Amino acid sequence: xxxxxxxxxxxxxxxxxxxxxxxxxxxxxxxxxxxxxxxxxxxxxxxxxxxxxxxxxxxxxxxxxxxxxxxxxxxxxxxxxxxxxxxxxxxxxxxxxxxxxxxxxxxxxxxxxxxxxxxxxxxxxxxxxxxxxxxxxxxxxxxxxxxxxxxxxxxxxxxxxxxxxxxxxxxxxxxxxxxxxxxxxxxxxxxxxxxxxxxxxxxxxxxxxxxxxxxxxxxxxxxxxxxxxxxxxxxxxxxxx
Amino acid sequence: xxxxxxxxxxxxxxxxxxxxxxxxxxxxxxxxxxxxxxxxxxxxxxxxxxxxxxxxxxxxxxxxxxxxxxxxxxxxxxxxxxxxxxxxxxxxxxxxxxxxxxxxxxxxxxxxxxxxxxxxxxxxxxxxxxxxxxxxxxxxxxxxxxxxxxxxxxxxxxxxxxxxxxxxxxxxxxxxxxxxxxxxxxxxxxxxxxxxxxxxxxxxxxxxxxxxxxxxxxxxxxxxxxxxxxxxxxxxxxxxxxxxxxxxxxxxxxxxxxxxxxxxxxxxxxxxxxxxxxxxxxxxxxxxxxxxxxxxxxxxxxxxxxxxxxxxxxxxxxx
Numbered sequence: 001x002x003x004x005x006x007x008x009x010x011x012x013x014x015x016x017x018x019x020x021x022x023x024x025x026x027x028x029x030x031x032x033x034x035x036x037x038x039x040x041x042x043x044x045x046x047x048x049x050x051x052x053x054x055x056x057x058x059x060x061x062x063x064x065x066x067x068x069x070x071x072x073x074x075x076x077x078x079x080x081x082x083x084x085x086x087x088x089x090x091x092x093x094x095x096x097x098x099x100x101x102x103x104x105x106x107x108x109x110x111x112x113x114x115x116x117x118x119x120x121x122x123x124x125x126x127x128x129x130x131x132x133x134x135x136x137x138x139x140x141x142x143x144x145x146x147x148x149x150x151x152x153x154x155x156x157x158x159x160x161x162x163x164x165x166x167x168x169x170x171x172x173x174x175x176x177x178x179x180x181x182x183x184x185x186x187x188x189x190x191x192x193x194x195x196x197x198x199x200x201x202x203x204x205x206x207x208x209x210x211x212x213x214x215x216x217x218x219x220x221x222x223x224x225x226x227x228x229x230x231x232x233x234x235x236x237x238x239x240x241x
Numbered sequence: 242x243x244x245x246x247x248x249x250x251x252x253x254x255x256x257x258x259x260x261x262x263x264x265x266x267x268x269x270x271x272x273x274x275x276x277x278x279x280x281x282x283x284x285x286x287x288x289x290x291x292x293x294x295x296x297x298x299x300x301x302x303x304x305x306x307x308x309x310x311x312x313x314x315x316x317x318x319x320x321x322x323x324x325x326x327x328x329x330x331x332x333x334x335x336x337x338x339x340x341x342x343x344x345x346x347x348x349x350x351x352x353x354x355x356x357x358x359x360x361x362x363x364x365x366x367x368x369x370x371x372x373x374x375x376x377x378x379x380x381x382x383x384x385x386x387x388x389x390x391x392x393x394x395x396x397x398x399x400x401x402x403x404x405x406x407x408x409x410x411x412x413x414x415x416x417x418x419x420x421x422x423x424x425x426x427x428x429x430x431x432x433x434x435x436x437x438x439x440x441x442x443x444x445x446x447x448x449x450x451x452x453x454x455x456x457x458x459x460x461x462x463x464x465x466x467x468x469x470x471x472x473x474x475x476x477x478x479x480x481x482x483x484x485x486x487x488x489x490x491x492x493x494x495x496x497x498x499x500x501x502x503x504x505x506x507x508x509x510x511x512x513x514x515x516x517x518x519x520x521x522x523x524x525x526x527x528x529x530x531x532x533x534x535x536x537x538x539x540x541x542x543x544x545x546x547x548x549x550x551x552x553x554x555x556x557x558x559x560x
Contacts, residue, residue, distance in 0.1 A: 050440065076442035088437035090430045092498070101430045104423045105442030113423070133556050153442055 002061075003028040003157055003188050004049070004080075009058030009068075011041075011048050018044045020212040021058070026157065031179070031189040033203030033220075035196070037232060040209040042192045043085060046161055049190075050082045051075045062157075076105055081155035085162045085192075087142040091135030095126060098134050098145055102152035113152075120151040123185075124178060140171040144178075151182065158182065160191040164198055176202060196233075200224060208232065244555045251501050252413065255508075259406055263399045271398050275470065277511040278405045282463040283484070284491035284503025285412040290456035291489075292497030293416070293425065295432025296342070296449055297352065300359030301460050302484035303341075303366050304334040308461025309468040309479040310370065313382040316392075323393035327465035331458035337362075338457030342450045360485070367480035381475025384468060393469040401470050408466065409504070412459050417500055428452055429498070460488065483529065490532050493539050496549025505548050510535070 004026035011019040019041045026032045036042050047053040049060055051072035060068040067075060072082075081102075090098050096117055103116035121127040124144040129137065137145060143163055150158055160179070164172050176198055183189050193199040199206065200220040208216040208223060210232045216223055223229055262274055283301065291297045311333050312326030321329075345358045370376045388396045395401055419425035427448055430438040439445045468474045491506030513535075514528045521527045539546065545553055 052436070072436075072439045073442055073444055076440060082440050084437065084440075088434040090433035090437070092433060093426065093429055097426050098430075101427055101438065101443060102441040104427065110421075110423065133558060136557055149437075149441055 001028045002026070003063065004190065005059075005061040006045070006049060007059045007061065009045065009048055009060065010056045011044055011053055012056045013044075017056075017212050019048065022209070022212075022214050023058075024207050024214065024217070026188060026190050027205070028188050029183075029186065030204040031183050031191065031202050033199040033206040034190065034192045034209065035194075035199055035206060036209035039211075041212040042209055043161060044212075045209070046082065046159055046192060050080060050159055076153055076155075079154070079156035080159065081150040081153045081157075082159040083143075083146045083150050083161055083163060085165065087139070087146045089134035089137065089142050089145055091133065093134055094130065095132050095134055095137070095145060096121070096130040099148045099152045102149040105153035116152045116154060117148075120148040123151060123181070124148045125174075139166045140168065143167065143171075143175070147178070147182075151187075155187060157188040157190065160189060160193075162192050162194060164193060164195050172198065196224075244552055247555065248500055248552075252504075255501070255504060256410070263402050268398065271402060273511060273515055275398065275402055275405060276515075277507045278402070278409050279463055279467060280487055280491050280507035280511055281504050282405065282409050282412060282466075283460060283488040284495070284507055285409065285416065286456045286459035286463065287488035288492050288497060288499075288503045289412075289416055289419075289459065290452045292492050292499070292502070293419075293432065294428040294449060294452035296453065297356045298359045298456075298485070299356040299489070300341075300361070300363035300485050301456075301488035302480050302482065303359070303363035304338060304457040304460035305464040305467070305484050305488075306363070306366055306370070306474075306476070306480040307334040307337060307457075308464025309474045310376065310382070310464075311461070312393075312465040313384060313468045313474055314377065316384065317382055322391050323465060323469055324391075327393075327462060330461040330465055334457040334461035334464075335454035338453040339450050342453040346446055346449060360482070363480055363482070363485060367476045370476040370480060377475075379475065379477075381473060381478070382468070384472045386472060393465075401466075405466055405470075408462055413500065413504070415455075420500070424448065424451070432498070486529075486532060490536065492546070493536055494546055496546030496552065499546070499549050499552055502546050502548040506546065509547075 002025050006022060006024045009019060009022050010017055022045060034042050048055045051070055055068045059066055062078060062080060099117035099120050100113050103113035107113035107116055121130060124147050126141060126144050126148055134145060163175055167175060179189065179202055203220055206218065206220055206223045207214055208229050215232060216226045216229050263271055287298060287301055308330035311330030312323045315321040315326040315329060316323050341359060341362050345355050350358055371379050387394050427438065427443045430443060431445055431448060435445055464479060490510060491503045494509055495506030496502030514531060517527050517531055543550055
């Protein structure tokens, strides 16, 4: 079933079309990847889906319902959670309180919110640090915190914006495992990623953007062999006379 | 856990001292005690909206003045007990707070720009009251003295003192309880990062407006107390920028966004002010110079305030 559908979405800013007539579909229970070079419009598209930008034209459908004019808060209540490319921890709150903010999204009581928070922290492996202030965490831990917060909102679909950025190889491997685990727990994922092996290994289906347009889509194997994608990533082949 | 015990301990010690103080001091010291508590109450009000929720106000005089005028005009013109007038003032101030907040947040004003809007509203109210006959104009309101509970007037300043102490305690306990609930945790989240808070389903606008409304109501309470205790108000006194400054200073010195910060700040500043007033007798405005110097020093060298710095250290933050 299509959980999330982006239909012909455009977003213009300062005269440029940052995203131009883009469509994509996220199937329930799957991991969908979105790749593209810097400035291709991936994060802009993410912001349109998650309620931070108003789309200039087009529609975003969540479970068949139009949501392109809803705020981030409303979307979160409906089950769409996101992480940010640059982690945004609430520095002066403890790790546990950070995640509880997310937990309150669906919780009916304080106790339940903290239960959700505990589950999420256990899942990402930050439970031992629950009493620390968030600003004392390192980059890798901050990413996990970001993920735990989003998970605590009890989402149905999780939008991940470059969760691997700035991680060490070991941390990246842990993160890949974690994303797989989250998906197996039944949460649909749409992720932006730069690191090709990561996204090729994780995704069931991949979309490729270039300069605001969707240039390719398909399974990881198909996409990795697509000449347009190769050209976009490596540049066009040189013509030798 | 360690910090929580320390916070509770500090507050209990402060409360005991505050409870004994009136019985050991004469008329003058008691009036100093009342000044400390007025500042503490104003500070706690500012602390909720600006220290915890991060919406920097430079116009708390607006709410203070509304509180002072609401109870005074209702008492003088309609004979309403100032106790009830105080409640009316709190509701009015909360409403004005919501209006200021809604207009500002609707146009996405933040930080300095938001602070300027609050300043502008306070100044507008000062000019409005100064020039409107129906609001007593520039002459202000003189509240005649009648020693009676119903009139919120007492022959013994100790009664004033303990009523004010109860108000400060109520505000402090409110914030302490809030800190452990959804509202308090989410306010700090909004201060730290509004976008991230929104993406986690926090109703950002609603919470910011609520914080403003509650903060405004507390400041209005302080305003009514001021009118009843000093017996005279006019627009240049209660809507003065100096009142707004007095709400901010204790938080900057003590530590904004901490439970005990404003209390400690008021406890330091008022005695300093009294001291400087007696040292430099007849020099008007020395307190403002003092505020200015203290703020500069703290912003440069001790950004989190005294109490705030201690708390941060205890929680493991180095600088």
